[in-house]
Amino acid sequence: MNNRRLRSDCENCFGLCCVALPFSASIDFAIDKAASRPCHNLRDDFRCGVHQELREIGFRGCTVYDCFGAGQQVAKVTYNGQNWVQAPHTAKQMFEVFPIMRQLHELLWYLSEALELEQSRSIHTALRSALDETDRLTALSPETLLELDIIAHRANVNVLLLQTSELVRAGVQREQKGPRKRQKSYDRGADLIGANLRNADLQGAYLRGAYLIAADLRDADLRSADLIGADLRDANLRGADLTGSLFLTQFQINAAMGDARTKLPLSLSRPPHWTS
Structure with missing residues (x-):
């Protein structure tokens, strides 16, 4: 899995995290914002108008967030470059697809990491199969993505991730020698x-x-x-x-x-x- 694909690329997104997601006034956000409502800092070119001073003006939550590359996937692949301003009839659907895609990309991140581990070699075939299936799901149409049982898919993948964790951590315990805390x-x-x-x-x-x-x-x-x-x-x-x-x-x-x-x-x- 290309690591760059699983990293946020705001230049190739439609400001989806700044529109689709809600947030409440708190230590992380200076204001309340409802889901599907553009942040008042979002410019017409989908860039943040206060990007360089987000933490100073009370929007540190924006500097923390990462979409695992789901934004550009939805923008450039799922909707083939057509944004929600040009095609307002797609907006509601696009904003609902985005968090589903983010979960799929997060799973791709974990599965890619698991496949790089020598300790998980005994389950590499299963991990590869899960990665390929998750990757296939990212290419589905918006309508099909909204029908996807993402909770069930995450549960299936998590079984493999837990096995990976147990294999790695068991190896650490075997290697520990001598007096330790x-x-x-x-x-x-x-x-x-x-x-x-x-x-x-x-x-x-x-x-x-x-x-x-x-x-x-x-x-x-x-x-x-x-x-x-x-x-x-x-x-x-x-x-x-x-x-x-x-x-x-x-x-x-x-x-x-x-x-x-x-x-x-x-x-x-x-x-x-x-x-x-």
Whole structure:
């Protein structure tokens, strides 16, 4: 899977995230906006009129969001370059298709990562089949996409992603030798809001869906930790090692706080708002 295809390309989108998605006035957004209503900062050319100052004027949520390339897929492929302004009769449908496409592209991101892992070689055939099927779904017509049971498809893919996680983390546990701090084990969706995990050995930890909001993870070892769906908003990742972490996304990294010492997987970029 071409990694560039799974990265946001706003130049080839119709500002879909700025129109289709709702948001409420909060620490992340300065105003309320209903779904299917264009943000007042969206220009006629589908660019943001305040892009360079979003965080300063109260729209930091916009700097965190990532669509996994779903925006350009909907704009250029699903609707063949015809935008919702030129063809207003497509607007409602387009805005409903966009979040479905985003979920499919997110799954493509996870499956592509899983296929790159040597530890998952025993299930590569199944992973490849799931990736090919998910890729096929992204090319469906708008009408068919709206009829898709995306919840069932996600559940099927998740079985393979969980198997991948177990294979990788089991290998980490076998490799650990000598005296070490005890590796933490958490239930899915663990409440770790504001937790003090500084210097914690979380290598190979199960942190799926964990609430790590504002958690102190400075200098923590998160190598090979399963972070799928973990909420890292305002988590302090300064000096943390996330190389080889499983199913980490740009969206999660953008929402966290880090610095030049934070080690990231090669597939992710250091957010410009992080400290030096």
